[in-house]
Amino acid sequence: MQIVIVDSSRVVLRIIASLLEPRGHTAHVFTDSRAALAFLEATPAVRVLITSLEVRPLTGLELCWSARLLAEERRPLHVITMSSAHHVRNLAEALDSGADDFIEKPPGAEELYARLRAAERMTTIQEQLIRLAETDPLTGLYNRRAFFARAGAAERSVRDGRLSAILADIDHFKRINDGHGHDIGDLAIQAVAEIVAAEGIAGRLGGEEFAVVLPGLGLAEAAAHAERLRQQVRALRVGAGAVALSCSFGVSTWDDACTGSDAVAALIKRADVALYEAKAAGRDRVIVQAAAYPLAKAG
Template sequence: MHIVIVDPSRVALKVISGLLTPNGHFVHAFTDSREALVFLADNEFVDALITSLEVQPIAGLELCWQARLLAETRRPLYIIAMSSLHNTRNLGEALDSGADDFISKPPSAEELHARLRAAQRLTGLQRELIRLAETDPLTGLLNRRAFTTRSREATERLGPHSPLSLVLVDIDHFKAVNDTHGHDVGDLAIQAVAAELAKVGGIAGRLGGEEFGVLLPGQSAIHATEVANALRLRCQALLIKGHRGPVRLTCSFGISEWSDGETVEGLLKRADIALYDAKAAGRNSVVTSRTDFVLAKTA
């Protein structure tokens, strides 16, 4: 596990770290609670927080609360409050402030390892539940709700004038694939296109049926157009195993680039309009809402 430990005493940090690292845990130690909170915010791989209640400048109970808000339902984080005063009041306040457990300071090795084994079981279950809630079961990409949430978070992290582009993808004549070859072959086609999208990077999701989205933080519409055209050619080259032989398919693409003050819904809407234009232009095309430019088809 990756564990953040916060305590005002460097000696205490050294002792607790010495109990954890021989068991394969990765320890990140802080005497400053504000620095610890920033580290937690920037590193989603952290599984557990062990914090003394006697820390500064953010008090221990407040740190528990802020860490819990940070994790919310999107991220498993087990929080253990720690104090040399183990009484009912401290225990109740810690649990009410978002902690999952309470331990006396200094902790014994046996107790600390036992509580972390419980933390490992719980965070593992939470991680699996989050995966199931966010993942499209057919493709392994994000589902629509998770894609929209991640997209909104990505736009909130944008700096001034930072580029960000959205690519919407739709399989052409997909109903004909299902009607002619069966839904099992249609599922294989969806999975094949999803696998190509997953190679692009960024944030990829299945938005419903045969439609997908790829958000590209840091990329302009010009770069997104190049990415989409490369994807178009790869999808065009796919051979899907069908009952009557290989099945070929094509995809259409719509692109929008983020504008300051725009909503994610607006970004999606403009890309959707561009995708509609790509369909109207004969499919197997890429259209960007910024320039309304349609790339010529290639063999």
């Protein structure tokens, strides 16, 4: 596991790191609690934070609270506080501030290993629960709620206004289900999902409809990407009967209208309008921002 350790004493840090590293753990040590928090924010792979209560400039309790807020952003994190003065008040305050466990400083080797084994069990369970809560079970893509959450986070990180969205819908999907059975329909959904998941933030919005948000791509690049996806879907054959597929695509991009808390929803809505036009124009085509031009003639 990757573990962050925070203490004002470099001696204590060396002791704990020397206990962890022979066991295969990676220890990231800090005497500055604010620097440790910045590292936690930038490194989602960290699974455990071990912090003394006597640290600065953020106190250990403040660091626990801030780390817990990070963990609420859908990431597994186990927080262990430590103090040289093991008082009930310290324990209660630490747990109230978001800590999961408490250990005396410096910790004994066997006690530390036991608590880390417990931390590994807990973060594994957390990771599984997050995956179940966010993932569409058929395709492995983000489900609708998780997709909009991830896309919203991407939107907030955009600095140059380059953010585009693609909506895709399998053409004549009911015919596939009715003519070949729901098992083939599921295979079709899975095959298209694998293609759309190749780039960007991809989700299954429901049924046979998919969405992709592409941070850093403008309209022309997103449209070209959608056309590549269209051609890849056209080349698919699923099931023993080699059922052919096609998809219709709608593409939109960031503009001044896409601002505020509903920015991603507005972006997706505009792509949805373009998708509707692609369906109305004959399917198996890409339409950009409801401006109604196909990038490729339907085959």
